[in-house]
Amino acid sequence: MTRALDIAFPLALAALVLGAWEWAIHHWQVPHYVLPAPSAIAQALCANFASLMASLGSTLWVTLQAFAAATLLGVATAIGFTQSRLLERTLYPYAVILQVTPVVAIAPLILIWVGFDHINLALVIVATIVAFFPILAGATLGLKSADFNLLDLARLHGASRLQVLWRIRLPTALPYLLSGMKTAGGLALIGAVVAEFVAGSGTATGLAWRIVESGNRLEIATLFAALALLALAGVVIFAALSLLEWALLRRWHESAISE
């Protein structure tokens, strides 16, 4: 019941806003190159459906690769941190620097270094940098949150580091990691878009480039269609990761138990 309302209320709001929007455009005769009506956006979406979908696929592919890379690198680095205090001391400041430096500022450099003939790789690297930190932070905190008594018990029974990691630390870290992954999923998409913007004309084929291109041609309806697809992709990514979280934690973790 409440779940149905969770969906019904936002949908009702969307219908209301779209309706008002449509009405306002017609009422005040707003030019389509300033703000197109929802119906015009839908038309643009249908007219350019195949090419927009191809662009969406291209952006999503970059996002997915970056997300996977960020997850693997983040977890691996976090494991390294928990195994070696020295490693953590040495690397953590650089992880923070990477995090606080605006990625728009380093994206051009990365594009130049990687080269425009490997544009896809460059895009993935930029998006990975954006998505990396929440994974690292979540996994590090999680791996360190293992119950001290449980760790002592493992030591008493002669557990190796690998056994402790696998049987105690990683399961403890899972909720923290998944929470980091939910943030990282959205960030990977943002990173992909930023990278496409920076890469600019002729090279990228993703949605961000479509937005730039449509803007230049004053095809504002197409711009909005691309924007809507982007937002939709973000929501789908978040929902998918929430579902994953629920599936993995629902049996045992407080955050996912609904009673």
Place this chain on the structure above:
Amino acid sequence: MTLLSLFGVGKQFSNGTQALRDLSFCVNQGAFVSLLGPSGCGKSTALRLTAGLLAPDTGTVDFPSSRPETGFVFQEPTLMPWADALTNVRLPLDLKSVRRDEANARAAVVLARVGLGGFERALPRELSGGMKMRVSLARALVAQPQLLLLDEPFAALDEITRAQLGDDLLRLWQEDGLTILFVTHSVSESAYLSQRVLVLSQRPGTITADIALPGARDARLSPATIEAQRTISTALNGAIAA
């Protein structure tokens, strides 16, 4: 036969707290010994030193034969919340890389022995406090330890559950020929359960009384048990006053 002996053990933590000073005692094979003392006197520290989880600053922790297989029960159940009862109990066997089916069978047997037959698939959050403590006890027993270290295992439980678990512990001790070192702050519990009570002074802890209790205390309120309680109380009051 002496199973373990502590001699002149002292322990100071890095923040300067002197938890134990010159702690010496022996525990015979098959004995049920209680370690009783005021809060913060170093009982848990003594137990962790005995288990080898801490190293003493001074003195020695010695096992005349080799270090025995040891089971440890913490004050809290300390279970893995993501794993069912059977998997939790199996942990010591998994860490020793015992074959999965054998480990499962042994864990199931121990679970039944602590009265949790049929709860193999239950997750910790689906168990009551007393049941969780039983799982914890089963985990300590599954690797067939010679020495069982218990750190106020029943402190957080209600009176009835605590009495039941105490009786179960006595039964397991008799059946398995275990050696038990039992930390508690309850005079009545130590008087009823153990054969011998070591009373610790206030921090830094050291033994102030070593009380051997007569064999036949067959009930919690039998005259012999009451008498034992009186002796222990007197010693404890002396330790606190000193």
